Every structure is written in structure tokens, then in C-alpha cells.
Amino acid sequence: MVMEGQAPVSPAPQVLAIGKFDGVHLGHRAILNAARDLQAPDERLAVMSFEPHPTYALTGNPEYARWLTPRRERVRIFKELGVDAFYVARFDRPFQQLEPAAFVDGYLVPLRVRHVVVGPDFRFGRGGQGTVDVLRDLGRNRGFDVHVVEPVEEHGHKISSSRIREHLREGRVEAALALLGRPYVISGQVVHGDKRGRTLGFPTANLGGIDEYVLPKSGVYAVFVEVEEAEGACSAHAFGVLNAGYRPTVDGRSFQLEVHLLGFDGDLYGKTLRVSFLRRIRDEMKFDGLEALKGQIARDCEAARSMVGLTSGLPSA
Template identity: 55%
Template sequence: MRVVSVQGIPQEEKGSYVLAIGKFDGVHIGHQAILHQARSLAHNQSELAVVSFTPHPVYVLTGDERYRTWLTPERDKSRLLEQFGVEALFLIQFDAAYANVTAETFVREHLKRLGAKSIVVGADFRFGRGGQATVEDLKSLASTIRVPVHVVHHVEENGVKVSSSNIRDHLLAGRVEAAEALLGRAYSLTGVVEHGDARGRTIGFPTANIGGIDDYVLPKNGVYAVSVDTSVHEPGRNWFGVANLGIRPTVNGLSRRLEVHLLDYSGDLYGKQLRVSLLRRLRDEMKFASLSELTQQIRQDCLMARIMLGLSSLQE
């Protein structure tokens, strides 16, 4: 998939595109409905492209630190979009100047330059200066450049609209199963194994310290059953494991870390890129009186993860 960084007025594209427009943070089941509609319109006559934005517009406009991070940073967003048949991603660099682009300019100049043949958006899409233009405005403006607009109604789960904000809320509360239902896949974070303090190895539970995940929305601190892809660029090598996300209070940790123990794995992971998918929440992070108590709890966590993942049973 071709990823094009767009700053200011886009370069004129020679191709013809069905453009799906939105932030697409999470590429959740609501976004997937938009992509399916766009894919059906593209057929073999034009390419499917996504127009998205970075940094998050809410962060640029309000400075809200919650939106400094993403459910799917750019590297994950592009990977997932490609899996849904997207052939080009036009990533608009959103800043204060771009926030002042009028609705008319966005449609008649920017989208036209991006080769729009058709446009697909969600029903709550807003655009233009102040985000005041609606899908009806989009239809009206796009008609002046003879481009049809297709509006996809939002997807609901239990009567509630699926949204990136709802998924963020689930993750911050530790409800990874609920987040998975809305994403259509387990929530995952991709990072590189860094050297830590090697304390896990000394107590019989070696862990991989995952770095480079500061741009993700991090779930509530705690212990999780996980699936780990140990070969991100060659999918298919997966291991179940137990992950701790938090500050490690028993050893007086100060920084927040994601540490993963892979069940039944032996080998050197330092420097490797891993994708950690959060499957089930096991418990809150706790402070123990001693390393011995911590070791016993980790043993119980591993047993519970094995049971939940079908690797063991209470009868064994």
C-alpha cells in the first residue's frame, strides 16, 4: 500500500480513487463497514484510498493529552487498512493552519486533487473550519465537482454506536474483551524488546520488556492473558503469555512498563519486534510483601491464563 504524507494543498493525483474519509483510529467494526462500502464501489475500475489525519485533530485543537495517543498509530493503521484492500493512504498532516481550511476548499480543491471519483463517509462525519460542515454539506459541495457521496450509517453494539471513544473508555477501564468486540480483533500493541532489570529471570519467569509503545492508548494497569506474535514481519509464530502493565510496585518501580512472560517459550527476544494482543484481564496490579509472594502469584497467573486459553484445566 502506498502511504502519502499530505502537507497543505495536496499534489495532484493522476489516478481515480474511491475515497473513504475519517480518522479511522482503531479501524473498528464501524470503520470496517465504511471500508466494505468503499471497496464495493471501487470494483476494478478505480483504486480504494483512505484520507486520514495525523496528529489526532482533537489533540491539535484542544491539547487534550488523551488524544496524543492512538488505538492504532500510523504503522498499525496502514497495516490494517491494507488488509481491507486499501491501496493508498493519504495522511493529512493536521495542524492549526489545516484546521482553518474551509469546507469548500477541502472538497473543491483538496479532494479533487486527490482524484476523488466517489466519496464514502460515516453518518457523523464533520469537516471544514470548526468542524461545522455535515455530510449534507459534503454532498452539496461534492456535487459541484460531480463526485457522488455515499454515507454509511453507524454500526451499533447493544444499541450504542461503535466509536473510538467508547473503545478507549473500555481499555482505560481494563475491559479488553469489550474492546475486542468493537474492534473485531484483540487490542494489540507492537514494540521492540528492550533490556530491563532481568529480575523476572532470577525468579524463574523471564519477561520481555516491550519498548516503543508510548504512542498507544495503554489499558488500565494490571495483569493480562495475551497472545504474542514473535515474528511481526513473518506472521505465524505466536505464543500465549501473561503480561503485566504497570509500575511494578513490589520492586518499587517508577516507570510504567509492559512486561510479557511467554508460556513454554525459550530463546532470546532482545531487539525483536513483538505484537502483544490483550485477550483477557486476570487481575489488578498489586504490591506484594516479598519476591517470594510475587513469584507465587505469577505462578497462579500463569495457571489461570493456561486455563482460560485452553492450555490446561483445573483437573490437571
């Protein structure tokens, strides 16, 4: 539910976790777990996030115009984690100018929150005036308490969305997986391409509608692909080989994601694919003609099979 102006009145008391939740990584999951531990039988577990990304809204940094987990992906993950309600506050200019007390009265009190769970760096209100201590003071007079969850670390470093973004920029999808607690996922609809892969004997699905996602470094990756149907159900799945980049051998001019599904035979046009990045195989490179490219794709497929422990692609379910 997108909230503009103020929050709706909740039908039930709630435990509310607040944050950007971009990535819903292991640090975010610690916040959600803490909120769940506070939940009483009559309370709902809820999450509040913000759009556009606050970093983009405040700085204009184009990197943050894209998300690790666009809203659709966050909704899916939150459902899997047992979240009952997901609220999105519109992070526009009027919202940014709210005094801390106005934010609490307009966005938290109507939600009937009993507990609010945040990270230690949480800030709210005009100019970030609202600190955790300010939130505690405001909550004390409004019937809710505030719980702070300390950052989760990996090898002595705080798990953060910015670290995950950096790993993806460098193609380190396995390092991103370690911080996310799951593979990095991009969902997109299969659109028509130039069909050159089919002529090479390796038909590929070209993903469209991926402009909201942080994209990985150019290169070739071993991936796991799920074919989505209505309500997000999976109708088929397969391991695959994905090329991310500009396709220099055929003078490509735009960054594309093209995936070849191992052992899969079926029409994917118009379908939505959920692509999970497992391992990086190699850099993108230019070959001396299509035959050389074809030979390398065959080697990439064998490398992917070896990486995921297959002798053939996983057939459709």
C-alpha cells in the first residue's frame, strides 16, 4: 500500500519494522526477526519502506534510481517471510519536510503500532532531525516502544545494500549471495530479440522490463531460471547461461540480459522469468566471427553445468 499524505488506520495493532529494505539482506532479516519476536497473537507484523529510494531523492545519485529489490520483489520476499502488511511512504518533498512529531502522528499513530523496530542509523523528519532517541521519546507519549537491532556483520564488515551493489558492479555474485542470504534475482518479461542465438543453436530469452534493477557487471553467468505464471507461481525451471552486456561480436549497442536455458524446450515469449545469479563464468569479449562465438557458448554451457553439478540441464517441471 502506497501512503501519500498520511497512513490509513490499521484494523489491528501492529509491530512495525521501518527502513529502506533495499535487498532485504541478512541485516534486514535480523530486523524482521526481532519484530517477529515481539509480535503478540493479536498483532500484525508490518514493514514500512520508502519510494523513491531516499538516497536518490536526496542526492540525485543515478545509481540509486535502480533497486536491488524493486517493490514487486520486496512484496514477494515479505510474503515468504510472513509479513502481514507492507506500507510504502512516498518520499517526496512534502514528506521530507515533515517534522519528526508530524511523521509519527501522521504515519505511525494511525497504524496502531505497539512496537517499532529499526537499525541504529535510522533517521526521520526534516533534515534527519529524528534520531532513535527522538523516536523513543515520541513513542513514549503515544503508546509504542522502540527496539534497535544492531548491524549484522560478515567477516568483520557491516552487511549493507551499498556493499551488495559494489559486489554486483564487479560481478561478484557469490559475494552478493553471502550478504543477501540468497542469490541475487532479476525478473523480466521475455521480449523478441534478433533471434541470432537460435541460428547459433543456442536460443536465448531476452529480458525486458528490467530498468528498475541494479544490473551486474558485463559478463557471462551461471544462473537458475524460474518461469512465472499468474500469482507468481512457477510453471517450469532450468539452469542456464546468461550473457549480460553489449554483445560486441554482433556490434550490440544496448546493455541486455540474454539467457539460454539448459535442457529446456518451450515457447517463452511474453513469459516472466526470475533469474537467480549463481556464479560468474567469464568476462564479456569480442570474437572473430559467429563460429568462434558459437564454440565459446558451448564451452560456457559446459562450465555452467560443471558449476551447478549437472550433466544436463534441469528439465521443466
